[in-house]
Every structure is written in C-alpha cells, then in structure tokens.
Amino acid sequence: MPLFRRSVHLYLLKRHCREATLFGLDKSQWYRLVDDNDQMLSDELRGKFIECHLDLGTQRFIDACYYQSKCLFRSLWILIMRSILKLFISSTSICGLLNCGRMFVFSDEQIEKFCFDTLDMQSEMVDNGGRSRRQNRGTLLDIGAGDGNVTAKLAKYFNRTYVTELSRTMQNRLIKRAFHLLDVDEWHEHEFRFDMISCLNVLDRCDRPLDMLSNIRQSLQRSGGHLLLAIVLPLVQYVESKRSHQPEQYLPVQGQTFEQQVQSFWDNVLAPAGFELICWTKLPYLSEGNIDLTYFWLIDAIFLLKPAPHNPSEWV
DSSP states (O other): OHHHHHHHHHHHHHHHHHHHHHHTOOGGGGTOOSOTTSSSSOHHHHHTBOOOOOOHHHHHHHHHHHHHHTOHHHHHHHHHHHHHHTTTSOHHHHHHHHTOOOEEOOOHHHHIIIIIHHHTOOOEEEEETTEEEEEOOSEEEEETOTTSHHHHHHHTTSSEEEEEOSOHHHHHHHHHTTOEEOOTTTGGGSOOOOSEEEEESOGGGSSOHHHHHHHHHHHHHHHTOEEEEEEESSOOOOOTTSSSOOOSSOOOOOOSSHHHHHHHHIIIIITTTTEEEEEEEEEEEEEEOOSSOSEEEEEEEEEEEEEOSSOOOOOO
C-alpha cells in the first residue's frame, strides 16, 4: 500500500508539472508565422496569409477540457475502456463509442473571418411572417466528418450537408445529426453539385491522398465550388485502417519547419493538383485530453482553394 500511494503521488506530481507548463504556454505562437523576414515562404503565400488569434470560441473549448479533466473517475473509466476496446475496434470508433477525444479545428468567428467573409457567403437573415430566419446557400460535402461537431459549424451556411466517414460508430452519430451520408469510395461518382467541399485533417490519414485531391478537383470543376482544406504540419502520414499504417500514396512534402512545409505542400501537392489559392491561415488543431494531460494540440495549415482553370500535372 505505501508503494501504491508513493506511485500515485509521483504521478500526480508529474501531471501537475505538465499542467503548469500547459497553463503558461504562449498560445499566440499557434497563430503567428515565425521568422517573418526569412524567405521560407514565397511572396504569394505570405501575401495571402490571414492571421487569426485566440478567441472566445477557442477558449471555451479549452475551458471545457479543463472541466472534463477534473472528473478523475471519468478519465480512469475511459482509460480502462480504451485499453479493452482497442483490441477490437479503431481509435476513431472508440472515441465515438465513449464520446471522448472531441476535436476542435476552428471557432465560428475564425471560420467566418477566414472563409465565409472572404467568399462573401454570409447567410442572410430574412423576414418570415414577422420572424427572422437564416437563408443559407448551396450544398456542402464534409469528407471524413467524424462525430460531426466541426461539420455543424460549416453546415449552418448551407441548405444541405453531405458527409463521408469510415467509422461505423461515427456514421451513426452523423445520421442522428441529420447529415446525409455518402459512400467514402463513391461520393465523387454522384452528380451532386457541391458549393464547398471540406477536407479537414484527412489527407494525412487516407491511403490515396493524391487521388482524393483529384476527385475533389473534378467535382468542384463541375460546380464551380471551393475547397476548405486542413492538414497538420509538419506532415506525418498514418493510415489507421491498415496494419502497416503506411499510405499507398505519399505526399511529397519537404522541410523541417511549419513554414517550409507549407511552401513545399503548395509547390509539390496543391498547385500540381490543379488548385488556385484564395487564402490560408494557421490554427491549432485541439483535442480533448486524457488522464495525462487536459488537452492536446497540433498545428494546422488551413487553405481556401478553388480549381485552377488549367489542367493539373499528372501524378506519376
């Protein structure tokens, strides 16, 4: 028993040190480009960068993570259930089943500033017999929608929202939220005209990301729509559904820093795939924590794109 108490005290001390580091973190670095005078980015990319900031919506998500972390028994229960369920189902399905590991890509304020203000796609409030209601426009497809929390922030700007998702558990959550589910392999074969396709933190997790970009471009060419794309940089490709976890197609991204990889991703992936850059930004990709830490974060590069008028280069 004394050994057990000592282990618990040691764990709590280490967790307190990690939390203190987290609390003192300079969160402005999540949004800023570094080495502003350096030539790691081209004039085009630097000129189309929109800087965001830590806003109320992002802080609310962080505060909610702190609230959840105070429930030690919930954290222990999730830890135990994860260790059991991972023998049978994927990590994504576990999160859907246990309702944990929620993700945060952007706040309402950030997506309005970065995307819908830029495209002048703000929903209009119209009079409906003395009551005001939101008048949305067009159709959205969210590829790899997960539990639909991020999708919901985009869906309110559109009349109809379609989604794709591999995990059966997450599919059920999406259906309950009244999103229209499409097959992950056949969505691009439909004649739907999507005004926007969102592909948020999916390219680095799918087996054939270059084919996915090609299908997205062809679909948007038919509709004249836009692509909202997020990818974690520095890049680490990982395919959850394969035993090797290695993709069939690798993204030719080079560089050591975030800025170098952004430039490489544009030069070697997006431009050759036939996309034109409207604007881009840098945001934290946050997720609900576990028993070890209140929340986790990676850094996203988020691009707003449209199909370029010329034909893309052929991938070898």
